[in-house]
Amino acid sequence: MAKRISKKAKKYVKQNYKSIATFLAVVILILALTILITYLIKPQIIINLFNAVEREYYNYVKNYYYDSEDDDPSGINGETVSPIPEGELAEITGADLSIHFLELGNKYTGDCTLIKVGENTEVLIDAGSRKSSATTITSYVQQYCTDGVLEYVIATHAHQDHIAGFVGNNSGNSKTGVLYQFKVQTLIQFSLHNTNSVIYNEYVSAVEYLKTQGTTVYDAKECWYEQNGAKKSYVLDEAGNISLNLLYNYYYENQTDDENDYSVCTLLTQKIGGVENNYLFTGDLEKKGEEYLVKNNNLPECVLYKGGHHGSKTSSTDGLLSRIKPKYVAVCCCAGATEYTDNNQNTFPTQAFIDRVSKYTDKIYVTTLCTDYDKGEYQSMNGNIVFYYGKKESEDEASLKLWCSNNTTILKDTDWFKNNRTWGG
């Protein structure tokens, strides 16, 4: 019976192949026209579609070649990462690449990361934590940015502890804000925000001021889709070995109640001596955002990771960590400050964060220590944390080094840790 039907079908196709071919051609033509017309009216829809296909393809390839066994961190337990050589302050100015996690001059938690490449290329990611931090940040950055020009500034999201230092205070006729103190070539900012806070509006005014000074301003979504001249990858050195790459965050173009999930996420990539070193910065991205980040980007293993959301319990999830397997982790926070919670386990850096990161490394560094929040007392923990590659004759000789303004003691060996946290829980 089945044989007879297939015979009949074959005969039908043979007799009517011309009309079938015409039908198929018409369908394809209609499809192509629909895509073309949609592209002309709403290009975003088609770009999204193509990007989704591209991402699915990457994920497919990735899953095909790397099965899940490398997601299992058991047995590593964080202590196989060898200590990082200690550097010298004098070497940093001339380093080929340096990444600085800055102290902010107060008891508050906030982010500010300076990346310097070669002689005179700087990227500044965020400028927390309060307006008063602006002077601390400016005088630090001026030591490395000697021409007064920041090539790239990134504002990850609209929270005070990331943008307040951009705004700064009024000082006579001038403004102390980082955006007023330096010339900025390109500013890349969050695409979406919920807040309408005073500091957010002051930040918007600062960005308007930058535009009058010739700064090019893009948002993360424009960069990802490479619209209006924006790019998703910026080469930072003349040899083309170091690049700043924007990662795709679902919340660049989708609303959420969680401001943190709007964070602009970047991966710094450095090709050196035949290998690739990656450094990851995710702002205050939370669990949901990290899930999408892992799903939508082909994330590599990372030498260095800025502990997500100041070491919060709701970031640096197993899903993200199992992909990036960080060797070194820098946390920008005022350890133990009761700014957001009185529950000791959940003050930054949280016990939950330490439990998860400890599967990969014990090389965790923290900028600042809060000694008495109510009295506003704080001191340096590691202080300003600087990872750098010194200038070397040959690439093979180069190695990553660490210099901190206070000391290079890893978190689990500090007194604060011994009194407030446990290891390997």
Ligand SMILES: [Zn+2]
């Ligand atoms: Zn934050």
